[in-house]
Amino acid sequence: MAVYTPVIATWVPQATGPKIPSYLYVIKGFYTIFALRRTTLFLEEVLYSCLLIRQLKGWDLIGPPKRNWHLRGIHVKPNLMRVLVTGAAGFIASHLVRGLLEEGNSVVGIDNFDPFYSRTIKERNLQELQGFAKAKHANFEFYEMDLASLPALQKATQAPNLVIHLAAKAGVRPSIEDPLAYVQANVAGTLSVLEFCRTNGVDQLLFGSSSSVYGNDSKAPFREDAGAVQPISPYGATKRSGELFCSTYANLYGMRIASLRFFTVYGPRQRPDLAIHKFTRLIQENKPVPFFGDGSTARDYTEVRDIVSGILKAKTWIQDSPRATHEIFNLGGSRTTTLLRLVELIEGALGQSAILDRRPGQAGDVELTYADVTKAGKILGYHPSIGIEEGIHSFCQNYLKDHSNT
Ligand SMILES: NC(=O)c1ccc[n+]([C@@H]2O[C@H](COP(=O)([O-])OP(=O)(O)OC[C@H]3O[C@@H](n4cnc5c(N)ncnc54)[C@H](O)[C@@H]3O)[C@@H](O)[C@H]2O)c1
Numbered sequence: 146m147a148v149y150t151p152v153i154a155t156w157v158p159q160a161t162g163p164k165i166p167s168y169l170y171v172i173k174g175f176y177t178i179f180a181l182r183r184t185t186l187f188l189e190e191v192l193y194s195c196l197l198i199r200q201l202k203g204w205d206l207i208g209p210p211k212r213n214w215h216l217r218g219i220h221v222k223p224n225l226m227r228v229l230v231t232g233a234a235g236f237i238a239s240h241l242v243r244g245l246l247e248e249g250n251s252v253v254g255i256d257n258f259d260p261f262y263s264r265t266i267k268e269r270n271l272q273e274l275q276g277f278a279k280a281k282h283a284n285f286e287f288y289e290m291d292l293a294s295l296p297a298l299q300k301a302t303q304a305p306n307l308v309i310h311l312a313a314k315a316g317v318r319p320s321i322e323d324p325l326a327y328v329q330a331n332v333a334g335t336l337s338v339l340e341f342c343r344t345n346g347v348d349q350l351l352f353g354s355s356s357s358v359y360g361n362d363s364k365a366p367f368r369e370d371a372g373a374v375q376p377i378s379p380y381g382a383t384k385r386s387g388e389l390f391c392s393t394y395a396n397l398y399g400m401r402i403a404s405l406r407f408f409t410v411y412g413p414r415q416r417p418d419l420a421i422h423k424f425t426r427l428i429q430e431n432k433p434v435p436f437f438g439d440g441s442t443a444r445d446y447t448e449v450r451d452i453v454s455g456i457l458k459a460k461t462w463i464q465d466s467p468r469a470t471h472e473i474f475n476l477g478g479s480r481t482t483t484l485l486r487l488v489e490l491i492e493g494a495l496g497q498s499a500i501l502d503r504r505p506g507q508a509g510d511v512e513l514t515y516a517d518v519t520k521a522g523k524i525l526g527y528h529p530s531i532g533i534e535e536g537i538h539s540f541c542q543n544y545l546k547d548h549s550n551t
Contacts, residue, residue: 225251226306227253227305228245228250228251228306228309228460229254229255229307229347230242230309232256232313232353233256233311234256234267234271234287235311235312235416236270236410236415236416237449237453238309238312239414240412240414240449240450241457242254242274244453246281251283252286253298254286255287255295256287256312257289257312258289259314259330261315262417271287292312292333292338295337296341304347306349307350307460307464308341308351309460312330312334313330313353316416317357318509318510320378320383320509321378327383331380332383332390335391343394343398348398348400349464350391350401351456351459351460352391352404356514357381358373358381358385358388358406359371360511361377365515366515367514367516368475368517388404388473391404392471395471399468401466402471403463403473403474404473406473407447408446408475408478409446409447409514411446411447411540412450413543420484421540425495425541428488428495428499429544433501433502434488434500435504440485440488441485442511442512443514443515444481444513445482445516446478446536447476447477448529448535450531451530455474455476455521455525455527456476458527459525472524474520474525475521476521477516477518478529480533482533487533490537491537491541
């Protein structure tokens, strides 16, 4: 009977009562070791089951760990999260989702397949992502859904720890044609995301903003502390507005938010309306290239891999940052390229000359974009590494490969 006494009691000498033979202490000692071992195995079994469920279902049962560790073949990486990505079928977000899955995060994506460009392109982006997730046993759920319907997501799936909001109506010139649609998608849409975060207790958000907020009156290279109060297109104004709402919600509800100002992003799967993609297609098809102004307007072009690396670094930073933060970061290549030079680079990469269809400069187009990335470098550790020459070369190679089969 004494063998079943609780562990601590076994080692307390008994003042009174019958004398216990010493061999019984030895048996009790062995039993104690045996019981402790059983308890440890049982706890390990529970933890292992939690990890399996976490891995299979993407549920964050035990919160993100701080360090790498392994348990029976499961590698638990630090700072893994359940991330909601809006606009997941789009150009930048589809690259980002892949990066998040590669890190081991589980991802929920939403997109409404906005008709700004072909649904087929976005479906192809999604198919690639789903194939990748399947091959890597990664957790990726997708819902076709408008930002305005985000409350319905609460019922469909588990709440995320972090939201990366990239859904938007993009494009400067079309925003002049239909400003109300841009306000609906980009301003009301961003507010829907902030409300979703508030009502689900999600306190971490990364917002995809744009260099368009700087307009024409900011001193180059653009710094985040510039006023940015005179965007020259409705698109730029909606993005600035989104940043201001982010700041308000960070103050009101103690959220941690970073607004990331992207500078003209390019790379594989780039939107077909953007200059690099459009020029490549037209030059390759020997068709006239619409060329606005004298070619001296300049852009800070950023390869999408640098943007994804910047977003992932911002994700790590926001996880460790204090509450109630709203910080703005430029994510750019931090080099400028004129329109004329861009055409030359594409001509060189394709080995074909462009037929230029010269036209006057357009309303809404800024003269120059140029990112000062000192702040992002110091705080996030963001350092763009892909120069325009290398980036255009690999863009054109990819373009030719994709279009040789069609
Ligand atoms: N590509 C660039 O050069 C660039 C530069 C600066 C900022 N940005 C910003 O980065 C983000 C991603 O840009 P992108 O180039 O990948 O554009 P994209 O058009 O390829 O992706 C945006 C996605 O959002 C989706 N979307 C639009 N409205 C929606 C809504 N109401 N509900 C749900 N989904 C919706 C679209 O269907 C699309 O798939 C956007 O916020 C854009 O403003 C892009």
